[in-house]
Amino acid sequence: MKRFFKLLPVAVFLFMIMAVMSAGILQKDKTYSSAENRTLQAFPKLNVKRVLNGKFQKKYETYLSDQFPERDLWVKLQTITERAFGKTESNGVYFGKGGYLLEKYTDKDINGKTADKNINVLGKFVKEALKVSDVKVMMVPSKTFTLDNYLPDFAETYNENIFYNKLEKKLPDNVIIDIYSILKEHADEGIFYKTDHHWTTSGAWLGYNEYIKACGGDMENAAKKKNFKKVSDNFLGTTFSKVNLYSAKDEINIYEPENEMEVVYNLGEKTENTFYQEKFLKKKDKYSVFFGGNQAVLEISGGVKNNKTLFIIKDSFANCIIPFLAEDYEKVVVADMRHLNIGMTMLLRKYKPDEVFVLYNTIQFMQDKEFALKL
Amino acid sequence: MVFSSLLFLFRFLPCVLVIYFIVPGCFKNTWKNLVLFLSSLVFYAWGEPVYIVLMLFSTVVDYINGGFAGYFIKRNRKNTARLFVILSAVINLLLLGVFKYAGFVTGIWNNISGMDIKIKELALPIGISFYTFQTMSYTIDVYRKEAEPERNIINFGAYVSMFPQLIAGPVVRFKDISVMLRERKIQADKLSYGTIRFVAGLGKKVILANQAGEIFKMIISNDPHSLTTLSAWFGLLMFSFQIYFDFSGYSDMAIGLMAIFGFIIPENFNYPYMSKSITEFWRRWHISLGTWFKEYVYIPLGGSRKKMPRTFCNIFIVWFLTGLWHGASFNFIAWGMYFCFFLLLEKTWLLKILGRIPAVFGHIYAILVVYAGWLLFAWEDITGHRAFIKTMAGMASAGFSNRSTMYMLVSNIILLVILIAGSTNIPARAAKWICGRNEICKSILQAAFVAVVFIISVSYLVNGTYNPFLYFRF
Numbered sequence: 001m002k003r004f005f006k007l008l009p010v011a012v013f014l015f016m017i018m019a020v021m022s023a024g025i026l027q028k029d030k031t032y033s034s035a036e037n038r039t040l041q042a043f044p045k046l047n048v049k050r051v052l053n054g055k056f057q058k059k060y061e062t063y064l065s066d067q068f069p070e071r072d073l074w075v076k077l078q079t080i081t082e083r084a085f086g087k088t089e090s091n092g093v094y095f096g097k098g099g100y101l102l103e104k105y106t107d108k109d110i111n112g113k114t115a116d117k118n119i120n121v122l123g124k125f126v127k128e129a130l131k132v133s134d135v136k137v138m139m140v141p142s143k144t145f146t147l148d149n150y151l152p153d154f155a156e157t158y159n160e161n162i163f164y165n166k167l168e169k170k171l172p173d174n175v176i177i178d179i180y181s182i183l184k185e186h187a188d189e190g191i192f193y194k195t196d197h198h199w200t201t202s203g204a205w206l207g208y209n210e211y212i213k214a215c216g217g218d219m220e221n222a223a224k225k226k227n228f229k230k231v232s233d234n235f236l237g238t239t240f241s242k243v244n245l246y247s248a249k250d251e252i253n254i255y256e257p258e259n260e261m262e263v264v265y266n267l268g269e270k271t272e273n274t275f276y277q278e279k280f281l282k283k284k285d286k287y288s289v290f291f292g293g294n295q296a297v298l299e300i301s302g303g304v305k306n307n308k309t310l311f312i313i314k315d316s317f318a319n320c321i322i323p324f325l326a327e328d329y330e331k332v333v334v335a336d337m338r339h340l341n342i343g344m345t346m347l348l349r350k351y352k353p354d355e356v357f358v359l360y361n362t363i364q365f366m367q368d369k370e371f372a373l374k375l
Numbered sequence: 376m377v378f379s380s381l382l383f384l385f386r387f388l389p390c391v392l393v394i395y396f397i398v399p400g401c402f403k404n405t406w407k408n409l410v411l412f413l414s415s416l417v418f419y420a421w422g423e424p425v426y427i428v429l430m431l432f433s434t435v436v437d438y439i440n441g442g443f444a445g446y447f448i449k450r451n452r453k454n455t456a457r458l459f460v461i462l463s464a465v466i467n468l469l470l471l472g473v474f475k476y477a478g479f480v481t482g483i484w485n486n487i488s489g490m491d492i493k494i495k496e497l498a499l500p501i502g503i504s505f506y507t508f509q510t511m512s513y514t515i516d517v518y519r520k521e522a523e524p525e526r527n528i529i530n531f532g533a534y535v536s537m538f539p540q541l542i543a544g545p546v547v548r549f550k551d552i553s554v555m556l557r558e559r560k561i562q563a564d565k566l567s568y569g570t571i572r573f574v575a576g577l578g579k580k581v582i583l584a585n586q587a588g589e590i591f592k593m594i595i596s597n598d599p600h601s602l603t604t605l606s607a608w609f610g611l612l613m614f615s616f617q618i619y620f621d622f623s624g625y626s627d628m629a630i631g632l633m634a635i636f637g638f639i640i641p642e643n644f645n646y647p648y649m650s651k652s653i654t655e656f657w658r659r660w661h662i663s664l665g666t667w668f669k670e671y672v673y674i675p676l677g678g679s680r681k682k683m684p685r686t687f688c689n690i691f692i693v694w695f696l697t698g699l700w701h702g703a704s705f706n707f708i709a710w711g712m713y714f715c716f717f718l719l720l721e722k723t724w725l726l727k728i729l730g731r732i733p734a735v736f737g738h739i740y741a742i743l744v745v746y747a748g749w750l751l752f753a754w755e756d757i758t759g760h761r762a763f764i765k766t767m768a769g770m771a772s773a774g775f776s777n778r779s780t781m782y783m784l785v786s787n788i789i790l791l792v793i794l795i796a797g798s799t800n801i802p803a804r805a806a807k808w809i810c811g812r813n814e815i816c817k818s819i820l821q822a823a824f825v826a827v828v829f830i831i832s833v834s835y836l837v838n839g840t841y842n843p844f845l846y847f848r849f
Contacts, residue, residue: 087786
């Protein structure tokens with residue numbers, strides 16, 4: 001009996017190494033990891049030459065690690081251990097207060113040159129466009145910067161004010177709509193998803209109101225649009241995917257227009273009479289419920305007959321603000337340059353908009369390497 | 376191959392264990408030794424298949440030299456026997472010289488003479504500093520009649536190439552192990568001790584040393600202008616812990632594996648950060664290397680039996696060599712000299728004073744000297760170094776502390792506490808206190824320890840290559 005207990009640690013150890021080895025050998029190799037979205041290493045080619053120069057050995061170790069049994073579970077366990085060690089971040093994500101997962105942006109994540117170039121190009125574009133249309137630019141601050149009161153103690157993030165100051169110098173007066181102060185004021189009202197980097201429909205509603213105010217539109221009408229419909233309560237977004245650890249789920253709310261609208265996708269690819277593609281609510285990528293994700297060009301009609309066209313140049317942050325704006329114009333054209341191969345001037349000439357609205361998330365704008373090339 | 380890899384833990388080790396325990400122990404363990412020898416060659420060849428030639432060369436040459444030395448010493452022909460000892464030392468030191476120090480020496484020569492001799496930089500064969508020292512000890516031990524020459528080349532090959540301590544020691548002297556090569560038994564005690572020791576070492580390396588190392592790396596990779604004084608001190612502290620947990624963790628794994636295979640080899644670390652003097656520190660840090668230099672260099676030179684100046688000279692030689700052994704670079708020599716200085720200081724008067732004052736002062740003194748010593752050890756080039764030392768001295772453009780320093784301290788406070796406690800004998804005493812003499816309680820606690828530490832270590836190893844690439848970044 002004593003001997004049995006003496007050997008207990010040995011038995012535990014042997015069981016673990018043997019079990020994992022057997023599981024690894026018996027299981028079928030996977031070719032793709034959906035959690036990491038990449039192809040996994042297959043069993044490497046084996047011949048004398050590759051063994052002698054060590055190539056086989058290197059690839060084999062990658063193979064072992066890629067095909068490790070229950071890999072995602074091990075990764076999760078490591079994150080839990082790190083949290084137990086008191087770490088408040090993992091894989092570039094802060095575990096913030098109140099269940100917020102906040103992406104960490106450091107100076108290293110921001111390429112100053114790209115950001116400066118984008119600001120310059122935007123400045124030139126705005127001056128040019130102002131000759132024919134009214135132009136507004138709204139840079140939505142990142143979730144981390146806006147909700148810095150939710151950051152773990154002493155945690156830091158990139159100071160976006162540096163960017164706003166630069167932007168202000170390069171753009172004409174009365175073009176920039178400052179959204180940071182109003183968002184900050186409402187920071188505790190769920191204006192950003194807890195598990196995703198996007199702003200919520202409530203956040204976008206604030207943005208919409210600021211836009212209408214800046215354009216001198218009907219504020220009363222804008223304020224009335226705060227009746228949302230909940231379409232999901234189990235959204236786990238991009239920030240969650242980076243840490244892949246249990247966290248509170250998000251709700252997705254949408255704003256439904258009073259009248260039926262017509263949305264033409266990508267210059268006639270398809271036409272629908274809703275902004276929302278509910279099939280995405282059953283998938284992982286639930287934010288794509290808004291227009292099925294980023295589309296190159298959207299043409300929306302069916303709004304108030306005021307003979308006005310709004311042209312939106314945007315990234316994914318605009319997807320949830322468009323439904324608010326759509327009703328207030330006879331026509332709304334939305335262009336996502338990252339998915340377009342036509343120059344912006346060409347499009348502007350085609351649609352001759354009364355108003356041009358540039359809406360980006362600050363971080364995504366600073367990091368967009370193609371912006372300067374395509375605008 | 377390294378122990379802290381999935382390959383070792385889940386392919387190599389299980390296979391070797393199964394074969395080792397199936398093979399019979401007859402013929403004085405020759406078959407088991409053959410398994411150890413062959414698996415060690417596979418272990419060694421995994422990363423650099425070519426250098427296996429070197430290992431075999433070393434094995435054969437020292438087998439022959441030791442054999443002849445033993446043959447002549449038995450017939451009382453001491454001078455002829457000595458020739459073979461010298462031959463063995465020359466060949467081993469040449470190997471070490473060519474592969475480890477050639478670039479360093481030519482660099483110095485070019486500097487002095489103004490010439491520009493270029494040599495091809497060879498990749499350092501893994502473990503060469505360790506196995507050349509081991510094979511040298513063999514011939515010397517035989518010559519000194521402290522061990523019988525090993526007739527069976529399989530046993531000798533197993534000793535030279537023994538994979539548990541091939542890469543990072545401990546340096547096992549032949550006389551410590553020669554009997555065990557032939558006569559050893561596999562016992563429940565040894566198996567269980569070895570398993571616990573191995574897993575403890577794995578945890579020290581993978582969970583503690585790697586985390587401390589990551590913090591150190593992060594701190595020194597920062598722009599020196601944004602480094603605060605406090606974070607520089609913290610960084611060096613993390614390096615101190617990294618090097619201790621890395622090295623002693625590796626030794627634990629080696630000692631543990633050896634015990635599983637039935638060998639009991641000498642300890643290599645004994646809570647060095649609990650020392651009260653530098654003399655004591657070096658009795659607790661990398662013990663096997665210290666012993667090697669003492670036995671094969673210091674004592675043959677006359678040790679401390681001769682007059683003071685000669686003793687000083689001997690100590691100087693030993694510490695010069697100890698420094699140089701750690702790496703072919705000036706900073707390692709400086710590091711050796713630095714300790715030489717304090718050892719001489721202690722030998723002449725400091726140790727007497729330390730003995731009279733409360734122990735706490737001795738601890739503080741020893742820790743500070745060792746801590747500052749890592750400043751010499753951690754950087755091979757001086758340039759990055761200067762800015763760091765300036766920052767530590769308080770001349771930091773970023774000030775004493777800032778928000779990011781505080782963030783780093785707060786999020787690593789638990790790790791710090793574990794690192795500090797782990798460098799002392801507190802965990803061992805706590806385990807004893809919990810179970811007292813209850814053997815069953817002890818075994819259950821040990822089994823739980825093995826399971827938890829092993830599983831967490833593996834999760835760190837698996838995550839080491841985790842590379843998420845997100846599908847919707849926009």
